[in-house]
Amino acid sequence: MNKLRIGVPSKGRLSDHAKxxxxxxxxxxxxxxxxxxxxxxxxxxxxxxxxTDDIPLLCAEGAIDLGxxxxxxxxxxxxxxxxxxxxxxxxxxxxxxVAESSSIESAAELDGCRIATSFPNIxxxxxxxxxxxxxxxxxxxxxxxxxxLGVADAVVDLVETGSTLAANHLRILDEIGHYExxxxxxxxxxxxxxxxxVVRRVEGVVIARSYSLLEYNIPRSQLxxxxxxxxxxxxxxxxxxxxxxxxxxxxxxxxxxxxxVMERLEVIGASAILETHIANCRL
Numbered sequence: 113m114n115k116l117r118i119g120v121p122s123k124g125r126l127s128d129h130a131k132x133x134x135x136x137x138x139x140x141x142x143x144x145x146x147x148x149x150x151x152x153x154x155x156x157x158x159x160x161x162x163x164t165d166d167i168p169l170l171c172a173e174g175a176i177d178l179g180x181x182x183x184x185x186x187x188x189x190x191x192x193x194x195x196x197x198x199x200x201x202x203x204x205x206x207x208x209x210v211a212e213s214s215s216i217e218s219a220a221e222l223d224g225c226r227i228a229t230s231f232p233n234i235x236x237x238x239x240x241x242x243x244x245x246x247x248x249x250x251x252x253x254x255x256x257x258x259x260x261l262g263v264a265d266a267v268v269d270l271v272e273t274g275s276t277l278a279a280n281h282l283r284i285l286d287e288i289g290h291y292e293x294x295x296x297x298x299x300x301x302x303x304x305x306x307x308x309x310v311v312r313r314v315e316g317v318v319i320a321r322s323y324s325l326l327e328y329n330i331p332r333s334q335l336x337x338x339x340x341x342x343x344x345x346x347x348x349x350x351x352x353x354x355x356x357x358x359x360x361x362x363x364x365x366x367x368x369x370x371x372x373v374m375e376r377l378e379v380i381g382a383s384a385i386l387e388t389h390i391a392n393c394r395l
Contacts, residue, residue: 114160114305119176122161126293129201130180137313168193177301178310184291188231193296196311200318200352202293205272206231210281211259216349217288222246228255228264235268238288244286256280320390323364328377336381341373
């Protein structure tokens with residue numbers, strides 16, 4: 113039986129995210145130093161470590177069946193792939209930036225300018241939409257310093273927090289799009305059933321990272337109000353307590369809403385409110 117091949121970034125933060133995600137999903141492997149291949153124990157799956165930029169193309173060509181990369185790289189590659197999951201990490205914006213002192217105030221004013229970027233295809237499409245023609249300077253990194261070096265009048269680059277822009281005295285002229293890390297698949301692969309199994313495992317981890325299990329006791333007279341605060345996916349689990357006037361609730365709640373939810377439950381008389389982090393789940 114041929115192995116299912118999963119391409120992951122070979123280095124950087126995205127590599128760490130991808131490896132951690134797969135291992136939490138039960139795909140246990142160990143990468144030997146400098147090796148580009150690792151076999152998953154107990155499953156016919158092989159992990160291949162690749163350049164992030166190459167993963168969409170290699171997936172489209174059938175060299176790998178699944179891949180973890182940025183949605184920006186998928187769009188830049190221009191290849192036909194299926195995005196199976198958004199992984200809820202690596203969120204960023206692709207922006208057009210100019211020097212803080214620049215007189216450029218609109219995309220149309222980029223006409224005739226030099227633009228440095230690692231995304232020439234996306235940038236070309238953006239310029240065409242704004243009827244601007246510019247000279248593109250394709251680069252593989254360090255785009256943010258090109259204005260100060262005199263290489264470019266503007267740059268198109270990814271922004272997460274904006275600290276790099278401030279450090280290089282740049283300001284955002286426009287946003288092209290929002291992107292994040294995704295799990296992609298070649299639809300022509302021969303390992304469809306196994307690929308679906310891996311996707312479900314990864315999906316369980318992604319969902320679990322966003323939710324907590326909340327348990328609390330509530331007077332039966334406040335049960336309807338409690339269910340409005342914590343409706344769950346279909347409905348909360350309600351169990352009777354020894355005191356017939358009380359019941360116990362178990363329900364999944366988005367982790368970033370936990371504190372607000374707990375406070376609202378306290379107001380209506382809930383007690384013994386406990387949060388438990390979830391390692392994995394299937395919905």
